[in-house]
Amino acid sequence: MGGRDATMVLLDENGIRCDGRKVDEPRRIMIRAGGLKNADGSAYIEFGNNKILVGVFGPRDVHPKHMSNTDTGILRVRYHMEPFSVTERKNPAPSRREIEISKVIKEALEPAVMLEKFPRTAVDVFIEVLQADGGTRCAALTAASVALADAGIPMRDMVAAIAAGKVADTIVLDVNNEEDQAGQADMPIGYMPSLEKITLLQLDGVLTPEEYKKCVDVGVQGCKIVYELQKKALTDKYFGKGGD
Amino acid sequence: MTSVSVIDELKKIQILELLEQGKRIDGRAFDEPRKLVIETNAIPHANGSARVRLGDTEVICGVKIQPDRPFPDTGDKGLFICTAELLPLSHPTVETGPPQPHVIELARVVDRGIRESHMVDVSQLVIEKDKSVIGVFADNVVVDYDGNLFDACSYASTAALLTSKTPKWNWVDDKPQLVEGGETALPISTIPVSITMGRIGNHIIVDPNGDEWDSMDARITITTDSDGNICALQKGGSDGFTQDQINQCGEISVRAGAKIREILKEAQKGSQ
DSSP states (O other): OOOOOOOOOSSSSSBBBTTTTTTOOOEEEEEEEEOOOOSSSSEEETTTTTEEEEEEEEEOOSSSSHHHHHHHOOEEEEEEEOOOOOSSOSSSSSHHHHHHHHHHHHHTTTTTOOGGSSTEEEEEEEEEEEOOOOHHHHHHHHHHHHHHHTTTTBOOOOOOOEEEETTTTEEEESHHHHHHHEEEHEEEEEEEEETTTEEEEEEEEEEOOOHHHHHHHHHHHHHHHHHHHHHHHHHHSSGGOOOO | OOOHHHHHHHHHHHHHHHHHHHHTTOOOTOOOOOEEEEEEEETTSSEEEEEEETEEEEEEEEEEEEEEEEOOTTSSSSSEEEEEOOOOOOOOOOOOOOOOHHHHHHHHHHHHHHTTTTTGGGGGEEETTTTEEEEEEEEEEEEEEOHHHHHHHHHHHHHHHHHHHHEEEEETEEEEEEEEEEEEEEEEEOOOEEEEEEETEEEEEESHHHHHHOOOOOEEEEEOOOSOEEEEEEEEEESSSSSHHHHHHHHHHHHHHHHHHHHHHHHHHHOO
């Protein structure tokens, strides 16, 4: 809330949004698989003006040891924003918001990763938000899936993520920062397209029951677009630029 | 919660087998919450309070209302902050120290549900614009654990807020001055109700108890307002939902929420 420009038109009479997009159009998305030398797997995503780097280590020994599980591997996720990633400098210590998002992303990835194949080990996912512009958790989750795949960790599917929302009484795909501040509802969705399973879902803002169903559907359709870009990023890295 | 014994494993199998037969371990219907008992004004020193039992889960919420500085970008709005804490006496596995991620999530989800419903009309809680506003703090403490803290804390907060009396302050000599006898009810615009559902196998159950909570594949908490609209949601747990299940959960939350809202209204009436 606050700091909003009262004169900004969120949706004009032609159905064009404040940044020139149509209602069902995501922002520009660029995903690159790999890029970090030391990490076992990595990915970089630009999602609109979001810039996020993800590194994956593991499966590897668990420290502290008591955290390890004899039946399965464990997934650990740290979502972290750089102090310079937002307008006002952010305290580098993990905030309550970052701790919650780390947990939500972890739980969104767990159904995708075959952790049971690696008992007593840990897979660590480090997410660094270099620049934030609304929808970081979705962009981070999308990139984390690619980084896990890049690390060669067996997966049931990749999780693709994007937010749907309500802006100017209309359900739209991929809510940007301005729309999130001034809009009516924001619903981040993480979805495994091959398994048809929603693994991340949050909402803040008021929706009628009909809008709620529409919002979930718009988000799921958006995830399918993101999913194609995730596959393309991996194809580009492993099979040259030819894959499409 | 975290410790797993052979008995726990057997209990999980038992719970799933019963669900396959259309039954729950404590005999409830799938969409039936546990008995909700609300005692308001449990803590007279607070501006509003509630002691809530949801089955064997027990939460106490106290509301404190006091002058505060507004956030720099919202000088025309009062503050509303909701917290939640698990007390060490609530369960043998709870430890003292900095809050664990699941407790942080609990507090944030309870706060979000009430905040996003705009239950407390913070625009009416301004003493002097940009200088002094009224802060409303709803602090929940869990004193006994048997699953589903999300709803128990949400009901406790809502019941406490519904029965809160806010003092009145005037802006005198550049500081807030208490007006004796100026107490009024908080400006309330809607009654949010959170409904938490667990998925075990293909079954969706409302208000999982402690045993069911340990057996869940995934969970979802949906908050609805008095108009039957959905205003906040949080999915959790290490697995997912199908789109159909998400839609089904939305419908259940509106239906089950309406019944809980009546109990909250009764508690409000009973305290007057």
